[in-house]
Amino acid sequence: MSYLPRPGLSEFDYVKPASLPDASRLLAERAGEARPFMGGTDLFVRIRDGFIRPQTMVDVKHLPGMRGIVFDEQAGLTVGAATTMNEIAQHPAVQAHYPLLAEAAGSVATYQLRNRATLGGNLCNGSPAADTAPAALVLEGRFVLYGLAGEREVPAVDFFLGPGKTAMQAGELMTAVRFQPPRTGGAGKYLKLGRSKAGDLSIVGVAVVGFPDGATSSGYTFRIALASVAPVPLRALEAEEVLAARPLGEETLALAAEKTMEAATPIDDVRASAVYRKAMVRALTLRGLQGVWAELAGQEE
Numbered sequence: 033m034s035y036l037p038r039p040g041l042s043e044f045d046y047v048k049p050a051s052l053p054d055a056s057r058l059l060a061e062r063a064g065e066a067r068p069f070m071g072g073t074d075l076f077v078r079i080r081d082g083f084i085r086p087q088t089m090v091d092v093k094h095l096p097g098m099r100g101i102v103f104d105e106q107a108g109l110t111v112g113a114a115t116t117m118n119e120i121a122q123h124p125a126v127q128a129h130y131p132l133l134a135e136a137a138g139s140v141a142t143y144q145l146r147n148r149a150t151l152g153g154n155l156c157n158g159s160p161a162a163d164t165a166p167a168a169l170v171l172e173g174r175f176v177l178y179g180l181a182g183e184r185e186v187p188a189v190d191f192f193l194g195p196g197k198t199a200m201q202a203g204e205l206m207t208a209v210r211f212q213p214p215r216t217g218g219a220g221k222y223l224k225l226g227r228s229k230a231g232d233l234s235i236v237g238v239a240v241v242g243f244p245d246g247a248t249s250s251g252y253t254f255r256i257a258l259a260s261v262a263p264v265p266l267r268a269l270e271a272e273e274v275l276a277a278r279p280l281g282e283e284t285l286a287l288a289a290e291k292t293m294e295a296a297t298p299i300d301d302v303r304a305s306a307v308y309r310k311a312m313v314r315a316l317t318l319r320g321l322q323g324v325w326a327e328l329a330g331q332e333e
């Protein structure tokens with residue numbers, strides 16, 4: 033008889049492959065019973081709670097190219113998949129050029145957890161609540177995947193397929209995320225509503241970026257993405273179209289916030305009701321848009 037309140041960790045083999053090809057081969061050969069892991073903050077909790085029972089745990093965080101942040105004004109930003117949330121949130125180039133990504137990484141859980149939790153783990157988990165997913169969507173990140181056929185890049189928008197489901201195939205690993213060079217004169221914000229500020233998954237997460245764009249009628253392009261309000265993290269494309277087409281001001285921002293709310297299809301769960309989530313999507317989006325618009329307008333003066 034077990035006295036543990038939860039099932040506890042099941043037994044598994046720990047494997048630390050020497051190279052990406054070895055890791056990929058192993059994961060493909062043992063598809064269904066082997067799992068890659070990095071920080072383990074998602075995976076070990078799910079094993080402890082009895083949701084999954086992998087027989088082989090494949091540690092991949094030490095593999096080449098997995099760790100670190102490289103910024104170049106022409107090439108943009110590359111973040112290794114095993115880079116921790118604290119490393120991202122505190123990195124000077126991320127703070128200076130991709131503040132939205134720094135905010136999103138800094139909003140995950142607690143300081144202690146952010147020392148282990150990685151960007152790749154957050155994205156590969158396929159959770160609709162992943163805080164870095166809306167940032168990756170609005171910054172149009174490209175996910176670098178390594179598999180038996182070599183390397184490929186998947187745009188963030190094509191990666192999330194459903195709760196716990198991603199575009200990764202058997203034997204594939206995420207090795208890095210690439211971001212375009214920052215837009216001149218752009219601004220961005222990540223707003224997260226959780227049950228407590230002391231580290232919790234979001235009830236609603238809203239990422240907003242905006243930048244001057246001579247190709248749109250309004251003179252600006254905005255991108256909006258949401259967490260925790262649909263089966264996948266998603267872009268609010270209709271709202272983005274409103275902001276591209278109409279003269280910018282309070283009325284347009286309010287209409288875009290309304291359209292963003294309409295894009296959300298949340299469920300009731302332990303964190304909040306669907307009705308509350310919808311209302312919070314509108315409120316947070318409006319606040320995010322106002323903040324970004326104020327920065328953009330300020331830069332013009």
Ligand SMILES: Cc1cc2nc3c(=O)[nH]c(=O)nc-3n(C[C@H](O)[C@H](O)[C@H](O)COP(=O)(O)OP(=O)(O)OC[C@H]3O[C@@H](n4cnc5c(N)ncnc54)[C@H](O)[C@@H]3O)c2cc1C
Pocket residue numbers: 067068069070071072073074075076077092113139140141142145148149150151152153154155156157161162163164200204205206207231232233234
């Ligand atoms: C108390 C607590 C609070 C939390 N709060 C938040 C929060 O506020 N916001 C939030 O977004 N998340 C939160 N989380 C979830 C979790 O911490 C994050 O998602 C974290 O970023 C996961 O990273 P990891 O490296 O620990 O992933 P892991 O647990 O190592 O892996 C997560 C998933 O990704 C897969 N995986 C790992 N590495 C790779 C790879 N290289 N290639 C392919 N697949 C891979 C694993 O098989 C697994 O399915 C919380 C978790 C806990 C326990």
